[in-house]
Amino acid sequence: MPLRRRLLALVALVLALCLIGGGVLTYWHGLRKIDLEMSSAMEVASSAVSDALATITSSADASAQAQRIISSFDGDRHIVASLVGPGGSLESTSRLQKPADPPPHWLYGLLAGAPRSRTFAFPADAKSLGAIEIHADPHNEVSEVWEDLKLKFLIVSSFCAIVLALIYATVGRALRPLEQLSSALERVGDGDYTAHVAEAGPEDLKPIYRAFNQMAERLRTAEQHNQRLNEQLSTVQEEERSEISRDLHDEIGPFLFAADVDAQAIPLLVSRDASSEIVERSKAIRQSVQHMQVHLRGILSRLRPTLLIDQGLIIAVEQLVAFWKARRPNIVFTMDIEDARFPAGIEEAAFRILQEGTSNAVRHGQPSAIGLTARQAPDDMLRVVVSDDGSGIVAKGTRGFGLAGMRERVALLNGRLRIADREGGKGVMLIVEIPLPSARSKKDNPQALTTSAA
Ligand SMILES: Nc1ncnc2c1ncn2[C@@H]1O[C@H](COP(=O)(O)OP(=O)(O)OP(=O)(O)O)[C@@H](O)[C@H]1O
Ligand SMILES: [Mg+2]
Structure with a gap:
């Protein structure tokens, strides 16, 4: 009833x-x-x-x-x-x-x-x-x-x-917003987060309406957030694809063609017995193949960065720097990476932080120098730092996903993240500290660390 x-x-x-x-x-x-x-x-x-x-x-x-x-x-x-x-x-x-x-x-x-x-x-x-x-x-x-x-x-x-x-009229008026609330809840259930309830009626019910409106607002923001993330994801994927196809076309295509031309010339040179030229051609083919191998590794590292991280943080960061150097030759990159192995989860987090930190520095700071550091501190912490001499953080409160993602990664590993303008200098300093499970590096006992990471 x-x-x-x-x-x-x-x-x-x-x-x-x-x-x-x-x-x-x-x-x-x-x-x-x-x-x-x-x-x-x-x-x-x-x-x-x-x-x-x-x-x-x-x-x-x-x-x-x-x-x-x-x-x-x-x-x-x-x-x-x-x-x-x-x-x-x-x-x-x-x-x-x-x-x-x-x-x-x-x-x-x-x-x-x-x-x-x-x-x-x-x-x-x-x-x-x-x-x-x-x-x-x-x-x-x-x-x-x-x-x-x-x-x-x-x-x-x-x-x-x-x-x-009087009771009929008063209760009817008092309950009218509740009817609105129930239809608004139905709309939210159907995925329409624009539902809003007027915060009118008896004082005791107002907090409920207010809480509902806040909940709907949060859901709406979260949905917009997701939408933006999806759009960004597909844009990034699109950009990545076109960049990879351009790389394949510009970097691999000519060398494949050159290798083909050189390979076709060899039978002719054999019939002419021109052995020195054959040697030259084979050297040219090897150079083309080596060039293609370098580019292929770059493409692979972008497609599957974890494959790259498997080879060690140093190699992964070198590849990252090579990637940016090719695109921003004016920026001076400095690297200070620990020559040691850490648990896979920590290495991946460290690499992702260096990757996003560098990308942020290049995109937002227009720096002339970027420093990448990943060092084990005496307090059993892996200290990961990205510093640049760019403009510093101008647009405070910008709603990106990079920093949020980094914070989530770091929190999962019980670490700390700080980002601020550099004191007494230009640019930004991103500092992340991740606790290491033990002071021993994988270099000393690689097997032991792989096990502890799993
Ligand atoms: N090195 C930096 N120099 C200048 N501004 C920075 C730097 N790093 C971050 N910022 C500022 O912090 C904001 C948030 O960065 P975040 O990585 O979270 O988002 P984004 O880079 O704008 O977008 P997304 O990473 O989602 O593509 C940036 O928009 C930028 O204004
Ligand atoms: Mg970013």
Whole structure:
């Protein structure tokens, strides 16, 4: 059952119980009131009839006097007086005042109580007239209670109706944002993170709406982040592919062609017995092959850098520097790399940091010199540093992925990363410290370190 209906049902139940309680109280009060009224009416009527009978004389108009006693009760609200003949026949009876709003029979039956009546005999000298009988008639009293009940019922039911209408409207208004929230949650579930809920309504619900909006905002940012990452990835992949195809075309193609030309010339030279030229041609073919091998290694290292790292950090960093030197001949690169082997995960992290650090320095700093260091410090830390003399960090708070990725890598290895403008000089200094599992290098005991890295 919806919350609004449940609340209304609960309040309606409480009000109905109050109504029933009020009805019972009114009934009880009415019962007592009728009993009292009827008793006192009987008392008053009894003494009036007794007094009147005492004045009756055995004169000729005793019958007229008896009639006067009966008619003195005409229009009474509670008492009916009757003249009963000596044989028990009803001679005359007074008229009871008619109630303005006659009560229903069921209520009369509930409130009337036991019948009350009294009979007064005429004095001995007027005995022939019979007797006067009075009895209490509670119709008028019950009618009063009935009117009272109707009024109270009208007041209480109007009050209930107003209270229920107010609760309906207030709860409806208070819950409207919750309905918005549930439809917004559905939208988020369907992947629409632009969903927003107005932070209106009761104070206690506002923190929920605020938290929802923050969550949707974060999800939206994360989605945009992912989108950018995907776009960047495909752009980088695209660039890499076109660069590799250019390299294959420009660097490998001509040497393949040259080697082919040289190889084709050899049979001719053999037939001419020109052995010195054959030697020259074979040297040229070897040079072409060596050239192609160097380029092929460069391409491979870009396709599978881990293959390169497997050969050791020094070789990988040399390749990295060669890659950038070929593209930025004006930059002076200096390397200070530990000639030792570290666990594979640490070597890869160190290489990636040097790679991204160098790429950042070239892309953002326009430096004239870049220094790459990976040294084991005395405190069993591998210290990886990339420093440049470029512009320094200009666009603070730029949302790239390089630094974030580096931080994640370093955190996974329980290391520390700091990046800042160089003190007292131009450029940027990126310092990463990664704890080493032991002071021993792989050089001393390569097998042991490979095992510990796994
Ligand atoms: N050596 C540096 N010289 C100058 N600015 C730098 C240097 N290194 C980083 N920065 C600044 O720090 C920002 C964040 O670098 P980060 O590598 O995280 O992102 P990016 O290089 O802009 O993009 P991405 O690496 O995702 O392609 C850069 O945009 C740049 O402004
Ligand atoms: Mg970067």
